[in-house]
Amino acid sequence: MNLVVNGDAESGPGGSADPVVDVNGWDVWEGAPALVAYSLGGGYPTAADPGPASRGSRFFSGGNSPRTALVQDIVLPAQGRTGRQAVDAGRVRYTLAGWLGGYAAQEDGVRLSVEFRDGRGTPVALSVLGPVTAAERQSRTALLERTASAAVPPGARTARVLLVFTRSGGGTSNDGYADAVSLTLTATAKPSGGHQ
Amino acid sequence: MTRLNRRDLLKAAGAAGALNLAWPLSAGLTPAQAREAAEALGADYDPAPFTLGVASGDPQTGSVLLWTRLAPEPLAGEQPLPEIVEVDWVVATDPALRRVVARGTAPASATLGHSVHVPVSGLRPGTRYWYAFTALGRTSRTGRTRTAPAGHVASVRFAAANCQAFHDGFYAAHRGIAREDVDFVVHLGDYIYEHGQVGGVPADHVRDHEGGEIFTVADYRRRHALYKGDRSLREAHAAHPWFLTWDDHEVVNDYSGTGGGAPFMKRRAAAYQAWYENMPHRDAGAAALPDPEIHRTRRWGDLLELTVLDLRSHRSAQNLPDGTILGARQKSWLKRNVDRAPDTWHVWANSIMLSQLRGRPGGSYMFTDQWDGFLAERKEVLGHVQGSGLEDLVVITGDWHSAFVDDIRPDYDDPSSPVIGTEFTAHSVTSGAYSADWNKANGPLMGAANPHLKYFEGNRYGYDVYEVTPRRFSAHMRVVADRRDPVSPVTTLTTFHVDRGTAGSYEDPATKNSPAQWRRDG
Numbered sequence: 001m002n003l004v005v006n007g008d009a010e011s012g013p014g015g016s017a018d019p020v021v022d023v024n025g026w027d028v029w030e031g032a033p034a035l036v037a038y039s040l041g042g043g044y045p046t047a048a049d050p051g052p053a054s055r056g057s058r059f060f061s062g063g064n065s066p067r068t069a070l071v072q073d074i075v076l077p078a079q080g081r082t083g084r085q086a087v088d089a090g091r092v093r094y095t096l097a098g099w100l101g102g103y104a105a106q107e108d109g110v111r112l113s114v115e116f117r118d119g120r121g122t123p124v125a126l127s128v129l130g131p132v133t134a135a136e137r138q139s140r141t142a143l144l145e146r147t148a149s150a151a152v153p154p155g156a157r158t159a160r161v162l163l164v165f166t167r168s169g170g171g172t173s174n175d176g177y178a179d180a181v182s183l184t185l186t187a188t189a190k191p192s193g194g195h196q
Numbered sequence: 197m198t199r200l201n202r203r204d205l206l207k208a209a210g211a212a213g214a215l216n217l218a219w220p221l222s223a224g225l226t227p228a229q230a231r232e233a234a235e236a237l238g239a240d241y242d243p244a245p246f247t248l249g250v251a252s253g254d255p256q257t258g259s260v261l262l263w264t265r266l267a268p269e270p271l272a273g274e275q276p277l278p279e280i281v282e283v284d285w286v287v288a289t290d291p292a293l294r295r296v297v298a299r300g301t302a303p304a305s306a307t308l309g310h311s312v313h314v315p316v317s318g319l320r321p322g323t324r325y326w327y328a329f330t331a332l333g334r335t336s337r338t339g340r341t342r343t344a345p346a347g348h349v350a351s352v353r354f355a356a357a358n359c360q361a362f363h364d365g366f367y368a369a370h371r372g373i374a375r376e377d378v379d380f381v382v383h384l385g386d387y388i389y390e391h392g393q394v395g396g397v398p399a400d401h402v403r404d405h406e407g408g409e410i411f412t413v414a415d416y417r418r419r420h421a422l423y424k425g426d427r428s429l430r431e432a433h434a435a436h437p438w439f440l441t442w443d444d445h446e447v448v449n450d451y452s453g454t455g456g457g458a459p460f461m462k463r464r465a466a467a468y469q470a471w472y473e474n475m476p477h478r479d480a481g482a483a484a485l486p487d488p489e490i491h492r493t494r495r496w497g498d499l500l501e502l503t504v505l506d507l508r509s510h511r512s513a514q515n516l517p518d519g520t521i522l523g524a525r526q527k528s529w530l531k532r533n534v535d536r537a538p539d540t541w542h543v544w545a546n547s548i549m550l551s552q553l554r555g556r557p558g559g560s561y562m563f564t565d566q567w568d569g570f571l572a573e574r575k576e577v578l579g580h581v582q583g584s585g586l587e588d589l590v591v592i593t594g595d596w597h598s599a600f601v602d603d604i605r606p607d608y609d610d611p612s613s614p615v616i617g618t619e620f621t622a623h624s625v626t627s628g629a630y631s632a633d634w635n636k637a638n639g640p641l642m643g644a645a646n647p648h649l650k651y652f653e654g655n656r657y658g659y660d661v662y663e664v665t666p667r668r669f670s671a672h673m674r675v676v677a678d679r680r681d682p683v684s685p686v687t688t689l690t691t692f693h694v695d696r697g698t699a700g701s702y703e704d705p706a707t708k709n710s711p712a713q714w715r716r717d718g
Contacts, residue, residue, distance in 0.1 A: 067454060071484065090280055107457025111465060113486060121481045122315060123472075125305040128465055128486050131458040151279045153303035160484045168457035193278030 003074045004161055007098075007181035009035045009058045016040065017173070019063035023070060026163075031068025031174070033165070034061045043103065043141070045177055050142035052099045052180040059099075059143070060181075062110065062165025062174025070163040074183065076156060082185035084157070090191035092152040094159075097182045100130040101143035103175035107134050107168040110176030112146070114183055116156040124153040131166065131176065143177055151192030152185065159183060227272030230406060234271060238366075238403050238682075239425030244268040245277070245310075245332050248421060249430035252341035253476030255380060255437040256494065257321040260341050262287070263476035264329045266310040270421035271406055273414025279306045283331040285314050291326045291338060304331070309417050309473035321346040322497070339434040342379055349497030350665065353377060355436075355674075356622050357659045358384035358443075358547075358594025362423050363394045363401040365626030365679030369659045371428035372674055372686035374435040376661055379496070381436045382504075384594030385443030385547035386627060387475075388419050390467070402680050411463050416470030424474070428682065438476055441490050441504050443547040443595055446471050450565045452511050454523075491526050493533055500664055501538060503530070504545045514569030521570040522577075530577065534584050541588045541664055541696070542617075548595040550574070551619050552608035554645040555638070562642075566595065578606040582616050588696055589617030590669055592662070596621050597629040598654030599673055601692050603700055605648055615648075615699040620671045620692070622660040626679050629654045639713025650701065652714035656689060669694040670704075 005025030006012065012024030014035025023033055035058045038047050045051055045059060062068040077083050082092045098112040109131025116125040127148035136144060161183060165176035225233060231241070241247035245266040253261045262285055267275055280303050287298040298318060304310040312329070319325065322345030329336040355373045373381055392408035394401055406422045407415075424430055444451050447467040448460075456464065469486040472479065483489030490506035510523020522530060544550075549566040561568035568574075581589060591604065604617035629635070635654035643649055658675035671692045676684040690707035694700070703717065 102458065107459065109458030109461060111461060113465075113484070115485045120315065122302075122313060123308065123479055123485050124303055125307045126469065126485045127307055128469065131461050133458040133462070135459075150305070150307045153280050153305045154282065155303060162484045164461075164487075166454075166456070166458070166461050168455065193280030193282070 031065030251433035359624035359627035366682035368684035551602035
């Protein structure tokens with residue numbers, strides 16, 4: 001199950017390139033994101049550009065700010081096969097995934113990260129994806145899939161998912177693009193480490 | 197594995213006709229061989245897995261942050277360890293760790309370079325503690341730390357270090373800091389340098405970087421591990437709690453934290469992550485890695501308020517009419533803190549020079565990477581300090597590889613602008629300064645061009661020790677005799693004082709005749 005709410009930009013206000021004030025599921029920390037429709041055109045990614053196979057109708061962009069940051073704090077499940085007991089026994093892994101991209105040969109981009117924290121808020125694990133460079137996109141407008149997987153450390157209780165869109169050079173449009181952001185937990189049979 | 201030793205390396209290099217070839221650590225060596233080569237040439241490490249030592253940071257009245265990083269192969273990007281290693285820690289009131297007051301376990305994750313950051317709480321204010329970690333059946337060295345005091349405080353002593361290019365010298369300055377009777381240490385940045393090898397070992401440099409310019413998390417991890425291969429740096433970390441800020445070389449020379457393209461943002465995130473992994477930094481709840489939150493205010497009882505500034509993460513490009521070195525949020529935060537400041541000494545940990553610095557009368561600013569490239573913001577912030585009536589402001593600065601003492605004025609171009617504080621820019625630990633000839637010629641020129649500049653000395657290396665009482669703030673400039681000597685003796689070059697309630701500094705009469713290349717009151 002994807003723990004990220006509205007990781008696909010499908011819910012809440014948006015649809016154009018105009019920035020929105022609120023984004024369902026996310027706190028806007030900085031800047032002004034837009035939830036852009038693939039049907040908008042005008043150079044934005046379309047259904048025909050590289051991106052998620054099931055991409056829905058919209059994606060995130062950095063709007064018109066040089067730096068736009070969205071954050072989502074997730075409380076890890078207390079019970080179940082990926083609950084606290086399993087986490088503390090070292091039997092849970094996480095996968096962070098997202099489709100990240102930008103416009104043509106420009107170097108605007110978006111970085112996706114997850115920081116796991118223990119019950120006191122101390123960082124205990126980190127995965128960082130992107131930003132995808134123009135070279136990686138072969139200088140075409142595209143979103144490319146990026147994933148990271150690792151063990152959830154014992155004691156982890158929350159996860160902070162962060163999207164940071166950055167504009168390079170001039171212009172007003174922050175053309176970092178993101179879609180299909182997900183964080184999933186899986187139970188494993190074998191512990192990932194522990195006291196040696 | 198082929199064993200390498202110093203003699204063979206030097207012999208091979210000598211046969212090749214270039215002694216600097218003795219330090220190509222990345223040339224096809226495994227991490228283990230690279231470590232061996234590094235050790236043969238003067239680096240060393242604590243026993244595995246605690247090769248990089250232990251550290252503490254961000255002391256508060258009831259807590260301090262403990263740090264270590266497991267790195268059995270310090271020069272490897274990824275460690276030969278399980279994905280998660282649980283690390284036990286213990287805090288005691290005695291060096292033998294018998295009177296234990298706190299203990300626990302923290303997970304070291306491969307995703308964070310197998311580092312652990314433990315904020316220990318429930319401690320007593322103003323108390324010395326000792327601590328150690330245990331993992332993989334081994335116990336680390338014992339570190340010593342201290343919590344901040346509460347209430348009335350009669351004195352505090354602290355050291356400030358900056359700019360420690362590995363190739364430019366050994367860390368005798370950190371050896372000195374480790375032996376100082378100080379409550380804490382402030383590092384003002386340029387803890388590592390990002391560039392590749394400089395060559396010229398040992399004719400021009402005592403040692404060298406382990407490889408080329410660094411870009412990835414693995415690269416930056418390796419570079420931090422190389423620097424911690426100087427035992428004096430590990431000693432200084434283990435001896436005192438540190439407060440930390442950073443300057444540019446933790447990422448790349450003269451960078452602005454905002455506005456770069458995707459390749460730079462990727463590099464910046466890698467550098468920031470590795471910095472966090474290798475530092476005793478307490479990350480505040482409001483931030484999220486890989487962007488640690490550096491700026492903070494801390495109290496040392498009723499005597500001193502320390503404001504740690506971050507002059508890199510949020511800055512714009514230089515020389516813009518609306519440019520910013522602090523970023524809008526940090527600037528608002530700083531101004532609010534000035535408004536609410538208690539009646540104490542106010543110390544700003546400031547990585548890069550605040551005061552105006554023209555190279556010669558009528559000439560341009562020497563470097564606009566420093567606050568001189570952010571004129572409107574400097575005027576706004578210092579004008580706010582003046583307007584608020586804040587007194588007893590001392591700014592401690594690094595970056596310049598030379599010592600300066602400046603009067604702080606809200607408008608440096610207006611001689612009638614009042615003195616509102618003092619800036620002490622400390623010598624570097626090792627990073628190369630201008631030549632003695634340059635200093636001799638340019639000290640008087642800078643003095644003539646900058647009426648607020650009281651002192652300049654650029655021929656030495658070291659650190660500052662600050663001694664603070666309710667009545668006086670004293671800056672002792674400690675210098676090493678020879679940065680090429682790992683155990684070089686430390687002496688005090690001179691001392692400046694600031695009296696409480698009186699803006700401006702004066703040099704101690706006992707050391708007023710010490711060597712310097714500019715002295716206004718000489």
